[in-house]
Amino acid sequence: MTLIKTNYNRRSFLKVSALAGGGLMVGFNWACSPSENLRKAPSEWFDMNAFLSIADNGQVTIMSPNPEIGQNVKTSMPMLVAEELEVPWADVIVKQGLLDEGAFRRQVAGGSQSIRQGWKSLRMAGATAKQMLINAAAQKWGISPADCTAKNGIISGGDNKLSYGEIASLAATMEVPEDVTLKDPKDFTIIGTSQDNVDLESIISGKPTFGIDFEREGMLHAVVMRPPAFGMSLESYDDTETRAVTGVSDVIRFGDKIAILATNTWAGFKGKKALKANWKGKQKLENTDEHDRKMLKLLDTKSSKPKREDGNVGRAFAQADKVIEKVYEAPFLPHNTMEPMNFFADVTDSKVELIGPVQTPLRTRNSVAALLDRPREEVSVAMTRMGGGFGRRLYGDFALEAAEISSLAKRPVKVVFSREDDMTAGIYRPASKYKFRAAVKDGKITGYHLTGAGIGSSRSSWTRENWFPAGGIENYKVESHSLQSNITTGAWRAPITNFLAIAEQSFFDELATEMSVDAVQLRLDILERAKTNPVGKISYEPEKMIGVIKLAAEKGNWGKPETGVSQGFSCYYSHNTYVAEVAHVRMRDGNPFIEKMTTAVDCGIVVNPDAAINQVQGGVVDGIGHAMYGDFKFINGEPQAQNFNEYRLIRAAEAPKVDVHFVKNTNDPTGLGEPSLPPAGGALANGIAKATGTRLYKIPFVKQQITFG
Amino acid sequence: MANYSLNINGQQKTVEADPDTPMLWVLRDLLDLKGTKFGCGIAQCGACTVHLDGTAVRSCSVPVSAVGENKITTIEGLAENFDHPLQNAWREHDVPQCGYCQAGQIMNAAALLSRNASPSETEIETAMNGNICRCGTYNKIKAAINTAAANM
Ligand code: FES
Numbered sequence: 048m049t050l051i052k053t054n055y056n057r058r059s060f061l062k063v064s065a066l067a068g069g070g071l072m073v074g075f076n077w078a079c080s081p082s083e084n085l086r087k088a089p090s091e092w093f094d095m096n097a098f099l100s101i102a103d104n105g106q107v108t109i110m111s112p113n114p115e116i117g118q119n120v121k122t123s124m125p126m127l128v129a130e131e132l133e134v135p136w137a138d139v140i141v142k143q144g145l146l147d148e149g150a151f152r153r154q155v156a157g158g159s160q161s162i163r164q165g166w167k168s169l170r171m172a173g174a175t176a177k178q179m180l181i182n183a184a185a186q187k188w189g190i191s192p193a194d195c196t197a198k199n200g201i202i203s204g205g206d207n208k209l210s211y212g213e214i215a216s217l218a219a220t221m222e223v224p225e226d227v228t229l230k231d232p233k234d235f236t237i238i239g240t241s242q243d244n245v246d247l248e249s250i251i252s253g254k255p256t257f258g259i260d261f262e263r264e265g266m267l268h269a270v271v272m273r274p275p276a277f278g279m280s281l282e283s284y285d286d287t288e289t290r291a292v293t294g295v296s297d298v299i300r301f302g303d304k305i306a307i308l309a310t311n312t313w314a315g316f317k318g319k320k321a322l323k324a325n326w327k328g329k330q331k332l333e334n335t336d337e338h339d340r341k342m343l344k345l346l347d348t349k350s351s352k353p354k355r356e357d358g359n360v361g362r363a364f365a366q367a368d369k370v371i372e373k374v375y376e377a378p379f380l381p382h383n384t385m386e387p388m389n390f391f392a393d394v395t396d397s398k399v400e401l402i403g404p405v406q407t408p409l410r411t412r413n414s415v416a417a418l419l420d421r422p423r424e425e426v427s428v429a430m431t432r433m434g435g436g437f438g439r440r441l442y443g444d445f446a447l448e449a450a451e452i453s454s455l456a457k458r459p460v461k462v463v464f465s466r467e468d469d470m471t472a473g474i475y476r477p478a479s480k481y482k483f484r485a486a487v488k489d490g491k492i493t494g495y496h497l498t499g500a501g502i503g504s505s506r507s508s509w510t511r512e513n514w515f516p517a518g519g520i521e522n523y524k525v526e527s528h529s530l531q532s533n534i535t536t537g538a539w540r541a542p543i544t545n546f547l548a549i550a551e552q553s554f555f556d557e558l559a560t561e562m563s564v565d566a567v568q569l570r571l572d573i574l575e576r577a578k579t580n581p582v583g584k585i586s587y588e589p590e591k592m593i594g595v596i597k598l599a600a601e602k603g604n605w606g607k608p609e610t611g612v613s614q615g616f617s618c619y620y621s622h623n624t625y626v627a628e629v630a631h632v633r634m635r636d637g638n639p640f641i642e643k644m645t646t647a648v649d650c651g652i653v654v655n656p657d658a659a660i661n662q663v664q665g666g667v668v669d670g671i672g673h674a675m676y677g678d679f680k681f682i683n684g685e686p687q688a689q690n691f692n693e694y695r696l697i698r699a700a701e702a703p704k705v706d707v708h709f710v711k712n713t714n715d716p717t718g719l720g721e722p723s724l725p726p727a728g729g730a731l732a733n734g735i736a737k738a739t740g741t742r743l744y745k746i747p748f749v750k751q752q753i754t755f756g
Numbered sequence: 757m758a759n760y761s762l763n764i765n766g767q768q769k770t771v772e773a774d775p776d777t778p779m780l781w782v783l784r785d786l787l788d789l790k791g792t793k794f795g796c797g798i799a800q801c802g803a804c805t806v807h808l809d810g811t812a813v814r815s816c817s818v819p820v821s822a823v824g825e826n827k828i829t830t831i832e833g834l835a836e837n838f839d840h841p842l843q844n845a846w847r848e849h850d851v852p853q854c855g856y857c858q859a860g861q862i863m864n865a866a867a868l869l870s871r872n873a874s875p876s877e878t879e880i881e882t883a884m885n886g887n888i889c890r891c892g893t894y895n896k897i898k899a900a901i902n903t904a905a906a907n908m
């Protein structure tokens with residue numbers, strides 16, 4: 048059991064009040080962990096962004112601020128509250144909070160880190176409410192709270208019994224306890240059980256659930272024409288034919304964009320097709336070929352300040368028996384969430400109302416307030432469920448567009464991107480390249496030198512220099528370079544590592560082959576060194592990595608493949624989670640095909656196992672899909688793929704069966720939305736190399752000199 | 757603009773629309789049936805799948821003028837009480853992640869099972885290949901279809 052303080056310097060993490068209509072209400076801050084960062088402690092009601100209420104009739108409601116992007120946090124996180132509150136999960140109602148409800152103003156969205164951040168604060172909220180209910184019952188019965196227990200929404204003490212609802216109003220008058228006790232993981236009854244996604248019914252019955260489904264009386268649909276290429280600006284346009292389209296009610300220019308307002312989406316699309324716009328190049332119109340040349344050159348450039356250097360790399364390479372050097376390359380990638388970007392805005396003289404799928408409501412509110420020059424208090428943001436995020440919805444560009452259009456049109460509007468808009472007005476995964484070099488002497492890796500280069504700002508970092516194999520190799524050096532571009536780039540599921548891991552794990556496989564050692568053993572040897580006698584500082588736990596490697600090797604029958612199967616191994620640490628994978632590749636009509644992926648994961652306590660398996664499987668499928676097919680080029684600033692006929696996503700027949708195994712432990716839970724993705728492409732590449740003898744260095748694999756089954 | 761009388765989920769509805777308006781937008785914007793989703797608009801992703809006389813079609817690519825007397829079924833009308841064996845299997849396997857593609861997946865799978873009650877693994881994969889799930893829930897989709905087939 049963990050004793051946890053609810054108060055720090057009188058700045059409470061919790062606020063308690065009577066529930067309107069009778070009952071107890073506890074407000075708390077979803078994303079702030081009481082053990083860390085005291086400055087974030089909420090002090091007033093408006094700082095609370097989540098609520099737990101127990102009504103007089105016994106109804107337990109958890110209001111979660113977390114927008115759902117498919118990572119199941121809207122279900123998993125309330126489970127933590129219910130666990131400590133001691134109520135049956137089936138009796139809990141989970142609601143999504145709205146930013147415009149005053150108290151929800153400080154809402155922040157979560158990603159892979161949600162569970163990690165909420166682990167203590169959510170349980171504390173539940174435990175506090177439970178303790179107050181117990182204290183109230185004890186007072187009523189005139190006995191000590193220590194003689195009372197709470198289970199299944201009922202408090203017992205001596206011969207007395209009271210349901211939570213019966214005592215909730217009295218509980219609201221109790222002092223907030225100074226500290227509360229959290230349950231021992233072995234006593235969990237909800238955490239660790241599989242619970243359905245709370246929006247499941249809406250999803251499978253087709254109820255309006257997503258931002259794109261939102262509508263408001265009097266609203267117009269806005270379709271936007273944006274510059275066709277990065278670096279271009281709008282010179283002039285002719286909207287005569289657009290205005291003649293039935294359903295089109297207005298055409299409005301804003302900056303370098305033109306909004307077509309229509310009574311339905313289709314009329315807006317047609318209106319846009321009929322619009323004639325002239326564009327001119329204002330900035331450089333960039334090309335992928337040129338990016339590639341420049342990045343390759345950067346890989347051969349010595350940086351004045353390496354990101355890390357242990358030992359003497361120069362000497363290690365000079366004295367090596369053998370030097371192995373390989374370059375790996377990856378393109379830009381669009382996010383392609385299934386639900387295209389969209390947002391609703393209603394800008395009036397008194398308020399700015401924004402509703403839609405965005406992961407950063409606070410940032411969005413602030414940038415809209417700045418854009419329209421309005422006080423922040425007048426701007427509200429409500430979040431809907433999101434049809435996928437993968438990083439794209441961290442950026443509020445679509446909400447800004449909606450706000451600007453509504454303010455100009457003086458009408459409520461919903462901006463909807465077509466798939467072409469979504470793919471070509473992206474905030475892409477930046478293209479990147481890596482050069483790996485290893486010095487081998489007397490059968491050991493004595494030197495390691497990684498150089499990364501990618502499209503980004505001077506502050507971008509393309510490497511994770513304190514992660515594997517850091518600490519495990521005596522002479523070790525990491526450098527990183529950036530190439531600036533006017534093509535917008537940003538976070539894409541498992542930023543940086545989504546390709547860094549493929550490159551690194553492919554390289555270790557090649558090293559193993561060159562050194563004639565087993566690929567798994569090579570990694571274990573390096574980790575053993577990092578564990579027992581690390582060189583310099585490391586920010587991963589070798590022991591945990593060894594744990595998942597062994598589990599994956601065991602469950603995937605590493606080294607003992609089925610007849611006709613070639614295996615590929617990979618492992619990676621990200622978002623505080625450790626994952627190892629074994630790809631099972633078979634030849635089908637003479638071409639390689641990935642049939643199965645065995646996956647071992649250490650993410651601490653698994654809160655909701657079915658949902659966790661779904662996340663891991665999804666990450667693996669995503670990783671394989673983008674390694675195989677992800678292809679996105681620019682010519683004169685113009686994206687060369689616009690829709691799914693030109694951009695290939697992995698489909699049902701191409702997705703391998705993904706077996707998922709969790710390391711069982713009682714550590715605090717860590718991220719799950721992203722960590723299974725980075726290692727997948729490496730395991731795939733290594734399996735293909737084994738099956739075909741061909742090593743793949745460039746994404747997409749499907750475009751390399753090999754055909755696939 | 758023209759008037760169309762459409763049979764949707766067993767009910768007769770009248771809409772006024774341009775003849776080239778895809779059924780997808782008639783359903784979503786004119787009839788307020790939001791279960792059918794927009795993903796690509798060019799028959800590539802399957803998010804907009806509905807049944808036209810029992811056959812799965814991409815509603816983004818079927819103009820309203822082509823529907824005529826044919827019966828349209830959407831996710832909202834697939835089963836009374838939303839208890840189609842596939843919907844039950846979807847509950848059992850808790851298939852969705854973001855959920856956006858799922859109505860299309862279910863509608864496509866329903867058409868498959870109505871013409872082939874016990875599809876093989878390959879038949880499932882082939883039939884479902886037109887429906888993209890960006891979240892990668894394919895393992896669960898396949899498992900749920902198998903469960904539904906077994907229960908039908
Ligand atoms: S929206 Fe119709 S197939 Fe994609």
Ligand code: FES
Nearest residue numbers: 855857889890891
């Ligand atoms: S569940 Fe997200 S696209 Fe399928």
